[in-house]
Amino acid sequence: MSETDPAARAVPVATVAIEDDRLVLGGDWTVVTAAGIRRELARLEAGKLPAVIDARGIRRLDTAGALVLERLCSGLARGGGEPTLLGLQPLQAELLARVRELRAGRSPLRVPGVSPLVLLGQGLLDGLVELQSLVHFLGEITLRMGWLMLHPGRIRWRALFTDLYEAGVGAVGIVGLISFLMGIVIAYQGAVQLRVYGANIYVADLVGLSMVRELSPLLTAIIVAGRTGSAYAAQIGTMQVTEEVAALKTIGILPLDVLVLPKLLSLFIALPLLVIFADVLGVLGGMVMSKVILGLGFEPFLNRLHEALSLRSYLIGVLKSPIFALIIAVVGCFQGFCVQGGAEAVGRHTTLSVVQSIFLVIIADAAFSILFSWLGI
Amino acid sequence: MGENDSEILVELEGVVTRFGDVVVHEGVDLSVRRGEILALVGGSGSGKTTLLQEMVLLRTPDAGRVRLFGTDVEHLDEKGRMALRRRFGVLFQQGALFSSMRIRDNVAVPLREHTRLDPAFIGELADLKLMQAGLDVAAGLKYPRELSGGMIKRASLARAMALDPELLFLDEPTSGLDPVSAGAFDELVLRLRRWMGLTLVMVTHDLDSMWRVADRVAVLGDRRIVAVGRMEELSRMDHPAVRVYFEGPRARAARPAGT
Numbered sequence: 104m105s106e107t108d109p110a111a112r113a114v115p116v117a118t119v120a121i122e123d124d125r126l127v128l129g130g131d132w133t134v135v136t137a138a139g140i141r142r143e144l145a146r147l148e149a150g151k152l153p154a155v156i157d158a159r160g161i162r163r164l165d166t167a168g169a170l171v172l173e174r175l176c177s178g179l180a181r182g183g184g185e186p187t188l189l190g191l192q193p194l195q196a197e198l199l200a201r202v203r204e205l206r207a208g209r210s211p212l213r214v215p216g217v218s219p220l221v222l223l224g225q226g227l228l229d230g231l232v233e234l235q236s237l238v239h240f241l242g243e244i245t246l247r248m249g250w251l252m253l254h255p256g257r258i259r260w261r262a263l264f265t266d267l268y269e270a271g272v273g274a275v276g277i278v279g280l281i282s283f284l285m286g287i288v289i290a291y292q293g294a295v296q297l298r299v300y301g302a303n304i305y306v307a308d309l310v311g312l313s314m315v316r317e318l319s320p321l322l323t324a325i326i327v328a329g330r331t332g333s334a335y336a337a338q339i340g341t342m343q344v345t346e347e348v349a350a351l352k353t354i355g356i357l358p359l360d361v362l363v364l365p366k367l368l369s370l371f372i373a374l375p376l377l378v379i380f381a382d383v384l385g386v387l388g389g390m391v392m393s394k395v396i397l398g399l400g401f402e403p404f405l406n407r408l409h410e411a412l413s414l415r416s417y418l419i420g421v422l423k424s425p426i427f428a429l430i431i432a433v434v435g436c437f438q439g440f441c442v443q444g445g446a447e448a449v450g451r452h453t454t455l456s457v458v459q460s461i462f463l464v465i466i467a468d469a470a471f472s473i474l475f476s477w478l479g480i
Numbered sequence: 481m482g483e484n485d486s487e488i489l490v491e492l493e494g495v496v497t498r499f500g501d502v503v504v505h506e507g508v509d510l511s512v513r514r515g516e517i518l519a520l521v522g523g524s525g526s527g528k529t530t531l532l533q534e535m536v537l538l539r540t541p542d543a544g545r546v547r548l549f550g551t552d553v554e555h556l557d558e559k560g561r562m563a564l565r566r567r568f569g570v571l572f573q574q575g576a577l578f579s580s581m582r583i584r585d586n587v588a589v590p591l592r593e594h595t596r597l598d599p600a601f602i603g604e605l606a607d608l609k610l611m612q613a614g615l616d617v618a619a620g621l622k623y624p625r626e627l628s629g630g631m632i633k634r635a636s637l638a639r640a641m642a643l644d645p646e647l648l649f650l651d652e653p654t655s656g657l658d659p660v661s662a663g664a665f666d667e668l669v670l671r672l673r674r675w676m677g678l679t680l681v682m683v684t685h686d687l688d689s690m691w692r693v694a695d696r697v698a699v700l701g702d703r704r705i706v707a708v709g710r711m712e713e714l715s716r717m718d719h720p721a722v723r724v725y726f727e728g729p730r731a732r733a734a735r736p737a738g739t
Binding site for chain 2: 133134135137138141165166167170194197198201202205206208209444445446447
């Protein structure tokens with residue numbers, strides 16, 4: 104054999120023809136030519152196919168070719184005339200016999216269809232079961248947390264500090280940038296309106312209150328949910344797939360101790376700190392923007408801010424964030440432990456963790472607003 | 481290649497592989513003839529799987545030549561590589577079935593991608609492949625995560641054979657299987673070779689497979705192929721990398737009587 108370029112290799116060809124009341128087959132009956140053969144046979148079948156098949160010309164026969172041939176034979180048999188197959192080489196005949204045998208044992212199966220009603224019910228039940236296991240998970244965490252408070256020596260400090268660094272220090276850049284930009288946006292939108300009334304100085308009220316009380320806790324929580332909550336779900340989920348979680352259990356380490364509680368505690372500490380940082384950067388952004396478009400100096404801005412922003416408003420903003428932290432950490436870890444099966448489940452649950460924690464954070468924020476207005480704070 | 485030997489399907493010549501400063505292969509020469517079953521063996525970390533990756537165009541060696549079906553793959557464009565890929569199948573160590581698809585759809589992927597057959601015919605052909613690989617049709621409706629290790633290997637073999645390749649690469653086909661399943665898998669490989677005229681290259685640790693299935697065994701050691709031949713021939717060699725397959729209780733137990 105000489106060296107040939109694969110593209111220049113002779114293209115496999117199969118032939119089908121009717122000669123003297125015989126169906127004469129030839130060439131390569133392979134997966135490459137099968138589609139063409141089937142088209143050709145369909146065309147010939149419009150007339151009547153002879154029952155004698157001359158297969159001497161078949162050079163190569165693979166499983167796909169054998170299946171085409173077998174379908175042809177069984178089609179002829181159903182049409183009444185018992186087909187006669189001539190001239191297959193022994194190995195080809197063996198392959199055909201094997202295909203025939205396998206095909207006889209095959210009971211065609213359909214993927215069972217499911218009615219939408221069943222899907223709805225199934226979805227509802229799955230949701231309830233998930234809710235139940237979430238409550239179960241929460242209970243476990245609470246008990247273990249209480250136990251740890253009594254035995255602080257058992258806290259995994261190393262894991263806690265690593266997580267604190269990852270979730271806190273690692274998020275400083277993105278949280279700062281987004282808050283700064285948010286401050287700019289609010290100051291700009293406010294300035295346009297306030298200028299009409301000559302009430303330029305109130306831009307400090309607008310930026311200060313909206314950032315500190317609502318926006319920076321919410322924005323920081325959303326960023327952390329996307330950045331850290333998803334990482335928790337993916338990490339625990341992957342460990343679940345690779346049986347690392349099971350290994351921890353057999354070694355006698357509670358997965359809760361090393362995987363969940365350090366994350367929970369570290370986020371509980373890190374998120375309020377990040378919110379304070381976001382407050383500062385948000386106000387700074389507002390100040391810069393006020394200076395640029397309203398010509399309002401930093402000093403009058405800060406003086407006004409001092410009057411407008413009560414300590415209470417500030418604390419409300421900062422103290423909401425530990426609750427958000429709990430939501431994000433619990434949902435992230437919970438979704439991680441929900442992973443079953445393979446890699447694809449990790450992706451699904453990671454997405455779910457982000458969607459659910461953002462959703463729950465916003466619900467919680469709304470609940471706080473209602474609570475505070477009811478209390479008149 | 482004008483000798484009287486049968487056609488050479490895979491040929492490695494002076495293959496060198498490096499990972500950073502670590503030299504894994506230092507001039508590997510190996511050829512696989514049409515119709516034979518070649519077992520590639522060697523200790524852990526000897527670079528068997530890496531060599532396999534180089535044969536199946538997943539890795540380019542740092543030096544040396546790889547020829548598949550007589551074509552030097554080094555200067556081949558993507559189109560030429562695709563044409564070659566269609567002529568061989570690969571069974572990965574962990575099966576590598578697509579986890580988001582049912583088994584039957586896994587087998588149908590190459591058929592849908594590379595042929596213009598209608599879906600019904602593809603479905604039947606996929607079922608046939610599964611049955612050839614020793615699975616029943618019902619297993620085709622399952623997802624990979626619902627299958628046992630042995631079934632995953634079989635399903636993966638069915639996918640590797642979907643396009644009736646001339647050449648099949650198997651990466652540790654019997655690892656992780658119980659002895660009975662491993663034996664059944666060996667039988668399956670031999671039967672498939674007989675029906676389809678397959679050529680097989682298998683990376684293996686399994687002494688039973690080496691004795692029962694392989695026509696020739698290539699031993700990788702000291703960063704090159706230290707011996708190639710039938711097991712009986714290898715049994716007379718002195719190289720330490722070869723001796724491990726004949727000494728020790730496991731090797732003696734696997735050895736057929738009278739050799």
